[in-house]
Amino acid sequence: MKTIKKRVLGAVSILAVSALTLTACGRGDASTDAADGASPEGGSGPYVAIVSKGFSQQFWVSVREGAEAAADELGARITFDGPDTESDVEQQIQQLQTAMNGNPDAIGFAALDSEASIPLIEQADADGIPIVAFDSGVESEIPVTTVATDNYAAAAEAAKHMVELAGGTGKVAVVAHDQTSLTGTQRRDGFVDYIEQNSDMEIVDIQYTNSDVLKATNVTNAFLQANPDLKGIFATNEASAIGMITAIDELGRKDGLTAIGFDSGKGQIDAIKDGRLDGAITQDPYNIGYRTVEAALAAIDGEEVEELVDTGFYFYDATNLEDEEIARSLYE
Amino acid sequence: MTTAPTEQQTAEVVTEDAPGRQMRWQQFMIVGALVVLFVIFTIASPNFLTVSNVGGILLAASVTGILALGTSFVIATGGIDLSVGTTMTLVSVMLAVFGTSNYLGLPFPVAIVLALAFGALLGLLVGFLVSHLGIPPFIATLAMMMATQGASLIITGSTPQYFTEVDGFRNLATGQLIPKLPNAVLIFLVLAVVAWFLMNKTLIGRYAVSIGSNEEATKVSGVDTRRWKLYIYLTAFVFTAIAGIVMASRLNSAQPALGVGYELEAIAAVVIGGTSLAGGRASIIGTVVGATLMATLNNGLQILGIAQEWQRIAVAVVIIIAVWADTVRRRRSGEA
Numbered sequence: 001m002k003t004i005k006k007r008v009l010g011a012v013s014i015l016a017v018s019a020l021t022l023t024a025c026g027r028g029d030a031s032t033d034a035a036d037g038a039s040p041e042g043g044s045g046p047y048v049a050i051v052s053k054g055f056s057q058q059f060w061v062s063v064r065e066g067a068e069a070a071a072d073e074l075g076a077r078i079t080f081d082g083p084d085t086e087s088d089v090e091q092q093i094q095q096l097q098t099a100m101n102g103n104p105d106a107i108g109f110a111a112l113d114s115e116a117s118i119p120l121i122e123q124a125d126a127d128g129i130p131i132v133a134f135d136s137g138v139e140s141e142i143p144v145t146t147v148a149t150d151n152y153a154a155a156a157e158a159a160k161h162m163v164e165l166a167g168g169t170g171k172v173a174v175v176a177h178d179q180t181s182l183t184g185t186q187r188r189d190g191f192v193d194y195i196e197q198n199s200d201m202e203i204v205d206i207q208y209t210n211s212d213v214l215k216a217t218n219v220t221n222a223f224l225q226a227n228p229d230l231k232g233i234f235a236t237n238e239a240s241a242i243g244m245i246t247a248i249d250e251l252g253r254k255d256g257l258t259a260i261g262f263d264s265g266k267g268q269i270d271a272i273k274d275g276r277l278d279g280a281i282t283q284d285p286y287n288i289g290y291r292t293v294e295a296a297l298a299a300i301d302g303e304e305v306e307e308l309v310d311t312g313f314y315f316y317d318a319t320n321l322e323d324e325e326i327a328r329s330l331y332e
Numbered sequence: 333m334t335t336a337p338t339e340q341q342t343a344e345v346v347t348e349d350a351p352g353r354q355m356r357w358q359q360f361m362i363v364g365a366l367v368v369l370f371v372i373f374t375i376a377s378p379n380f381l382t383v384s385n386v387g388g389i390l391l392a393a394s395v396t397g398i399l400a401l402g403t404s405f406v407i408a409t410g411g412i413d414l415s416v417g418t419t420m421t422l423v424s425v426m427l428a429v430f431g432t433s434n435y436l437g438l439p440f441p442v443a444i445v446l447a448l449a450f451g452a453l454l455g456l457l458v459g460f461l462v463s464h465l466g467i468p469p470f471i472a473t474l475a476m477m478m479a480t481q482g483a484s485l486i487i488t489g490s491t492p493q494y495f496t497e498v499d500g501f502r503n504l505a506t507g508q509l510i511p512k513l514p515n516a517v518l519i520f521l522v523l524a525v526v527a528w529f530l531m532n533k534t535l536i537g538r539y540a541v542s543i544g545s546n547e548e549a550t551k552v553s554g555v556d557t558r559r560w561k562l563y564i565y566l567t568a569f570v571f572t573a574i575a576g577i578v579m580a581s582r583l584n585s586a587q588p589a590l591g592v593g594y595e596l597e598a599i600a601a602v603v604i605g606g607t608s609l610a611g612g613r614a615s616i617i618g619t620v621v622g623a624t625l626m627a628t629l630n631n632g633l634q635i636l637g638i639a640q641e642w643q644r645i646a647v648a649v650v651i652i653i654a655v656w657a658d659t660v661r662r663r664r665s666g667e668a
Contacts, residue, residue: 056489085485208640213492213587214579218392218627219634225385226377226635239587242492246583250391250506250514251384266494267585332491 045075048296049099050108050289051092053135055082058264058331059285063135066289067108074297082110089113096120100129106296109143110135130299134292136182144299147291147309149283151183154313155190155236158260158281161315162191162232163199165278166258170231173223174206175216175244177237184208187236187262201231209240216243217250224253232258242267245276266332272318279317282329287311358606358658362621365650366628373632380635383512390513393627394520395420395579397620399594400601401527402571404619405536405564407602410544410611411462411469413565415454415476416572417594422480423451423576424586428493440498444577451573452566454480459565463558477595484588493586505581516578523574528616530567537614540564544611600647601626604654625650 050067054060064080071078081099083091089112097120099107107129111117118140124131125142133143162172172195178184188206195201204227207219216235220243224230233248235241241261245268248254254276261268261280271277288311298305316326374381399416406413424447429435431443438446454476461472495501505516531537539560542550551557580586603609604625605618626647633643 054490057491085490205634205637207634210593212590212593213583213585214395214590217583218388218630221388221392222385222631222634225382225388225631226379226637228379238492239589242583242585242587250582265492267492270494270496 045077046105046297046300047077047079047102048106048108048293049102049104050078050080050292051096051099051110052080052082052108053086053092053110053112055084059283062285062329062331063289063292066286066291067293068289069286070290070293074294076293076297078293079104083112086112089116093117093120100124100127104129105300106130106132108132108134108292108296109138111138114139130296132292132296132299132305134288145295145305145307145309147288147295147311149288149313150308150310151186152190153310154281154283155187155234155262156194157313157315158234158262159191159194159198161279162234162258162260163195163201165260166201166232169200170202171204171227171229172201172232172234173204173220173227173230175220175223175233175235175240176206176208177211177240179208184236191234191236204230209243211237211239213239213243213246216240217246218243220244220247221251224248224251230257232260235259235261238263238265238268241277241280245271249276264330264332269321269330269332272316272321275318279315282314282316282326284312284314284325284329285331286328357661358654359615359618359621361657362605362618362625362654365654366621366625369625369628369632373628373635377632377635380632385631385635387512387514387517389627389631390517390520390624391582392631393623394514394516395575395582396594396597396601396626397520397623398523398571398575398578399598400605400619400623401523401616402568402575403595403598404527404531404602404605404607404614404616405540406469406568407599407607407609408531408537408540408544408611408614409561409564410547410609412473412599412609413458413568413572414470414473414595415458415480416568416575416598417591418477418480418484419451419454419569419572419591420576420579420594421586421588421591422454422484423447423573424580425484425487425493425588426450427577427580428495428586429487431498432493432495433497434493440501447577448570448573451569451576455566455569455572456562458569459562462565463561477592481591484586484591488586488588490588492588495580495584495586501581502584503581505578516582519574519578523571524616524620527571527619531614531616536560536563536567541612541614544608544613546612597626598623600651604651606654606658622654 052060052063060082067078067080081095092112093116096117107124109131121131121138121140121142131143132145132147134147136148137146174188174191176184176188192203195203205223209216216239233244235244244259248259259277261277264282268277268280291309291311295305295309314326314329320326379385403413403416427443427447430438430446431440458472458476461467462469507515509515509518539555543557547557601622602619605615605622607614607618629646630643633646
């Protein structure tokens with residue numbers, strides 16, 4: 001009974017979403033017609049359909065550029081789609097369905113909701129289409145590989161720089177973006193474990209912001225009030241970092257304090273340029289796109305692919321902002 | 333049609349001006365709770381009762397507090413406003429649209445006025461939906477919440493917009509006209525006085541409470557309740573819009589993804605302060621203390637190093653105790 005209800009609901013919402021997609025205007029040129037499946041742009045060679053978590057945000061634009069570069073170099077055709085925001089699960093499922101209707105040779109997929117996408121993934125598997133998960137994994141054995149940033153290692157890199165800059169002793173606090181998502185917990189743990197194992201620094205507190213900049217500002221403000229001798233703060237994503245920088249500015253506490261952020265965006269880049277932020281970790285979205293297509297082609301050819309493809313990360317600060325591979329990974 | 337208010341007794345109106353014993357009791361209790369919290373945290377941590385930390389608490393309370401002031405008027409009528417958080421965000425986004433060179437780049441004072449006017453316009457729209465189309469406030473403001481959230485993300489392409497090019501805008505919230513007191517707190521306190529005056533000394537407050545107490549009786553006594561509801565939602569949204577400007581100034585940016593959840597914080601502050609969700613009773617002083625109480629709890633528990641999950645539970649307990657104690661007291665004294 002319940003499942004029937006769920007299915008009807010699902011069908012209705014998918015219908016509604018496709019109606020919306022059909023009537024939506026002004027989406028990018030890679031937007032495909034929901035009615036008759038995707039049609040890859042020009043070129044020849046195997047066809048890889050990519051469904052990401054976003055379309056217009058800079059991070060995903062970089063992913064797409066990397067994917068297109070790989071397609072050009074390795075001789076493949078791709079389509080690249082993504083929902084309007086990272087909460088449009090239904091829209092993404094519809095895009096995955098559309099991608100499958102185009103009979104691709106392989107699919108690249110960054111699941112917004114791992115659970116919701118499993119039926120389609122199983123169907124693709126039954127049709128013999130290899131799936132490459134990217135950016136974040138899917139709770140399933142089906143994808144041939146997961147192409148993503150090793151967030152734990154990336155945060156450990158941030159901790160390494162924290163220890164160097166702050167002098168290896170004293171109190172550190174963490175402004176984390178949440179305690180439930182994989183990125184949230186891995187970045188927190190990667191940082192905390194490194195600090196505890198490799199320095200005499202003490203983690204005094206970890207607070208969560210749910211990626212709310214105002215909340216991040218208020219918790220950082222309280223960190224600084226509670227610990228007049230605080231030596232360092234690490235923020236685990238863009239929103240948390242912006243809040244951290246704002247609170248340090250408000251209280252004029254940058255002297256003697258090391259602040260390290262994560263990800264990119266105009267706020268952090270500007271703050272690094274004028275010394276209000278010591279550095280940040282950036283993922284390599286271009287590389288995520290590139291390696292996704294690479295892995296998809298390997299899977300089409302029946303080659304063995306590693307279970308995890310680590311796409312790397314960079315620590316960037318005032319000294320290397322302009323370097324080519326860093327600049328490529330940063331977006332405003 | 334007629335604007336002349338009749339002087340008939342429409343329904344029992346309970347505001348600070350004519351408090352009745354229950355209102356005084358509720359206010360006494362919540363102020364007492366705030367004092368007790370301050371004493372406990374001061375004993376527990378040397379870093380709590382410092383000028384700078386109290387400033388931080390008030391600063392943390394100011395945006396939620398300004399939202400709660402506006403929401404008090406809506407709740408007084410027995411309505412609810414779920415759209416405050418995302419509307420506040422959209423106003424900050426519109427400020428970027430009017431005032432930064434990425435978009436229209438108008439002179440900044442003009443941009444601020446236009447952004448406020450935009451917020452007021454949304455208030456008229458919601459007021460119209462509620463009063464003239466008869467859509468329940470819960471539904472009308474839920475729809476507005478979704479629409480404003482979507483609009484913020486679309487307009488900005490989901491990217492934060494910064495006001496770094498606007499010299500001195502940050503000082504609007506973080507400057508200190510009065511030494512040691514961030515301007516955002518000053519704005520909050522001034523708005524609290526304005527809200528108190530509106531609620532207790534003008535027809536807007538009187539009719540808001542009277543509509544919440546008994547809408548039919550208010551109508552029968554010759555009050556054009558439709559029109560007044562429109563004014564009440566307009567008033568609430570002006571407060572929300574000001575919160576949007578203050579937040580934009582403090583963060584020096586418009587953050588399109590922010591906002592969901594603030595409506596519940598605002599409602600919690602209002603309820604802790606003794607304004608009745610059923611309408612008919614409102615206390616601006618209570619709302620101000622309620623917002624401060626929540627910020628104090630969060631700050632104090634964090635300074636003591638107590639995990640955040642517990643902060644939520646602590647606020648929950650305060651809400652339940654505040655409302656329950658009030659109910660018990662009213663039942664004892666045989667009031668409705």
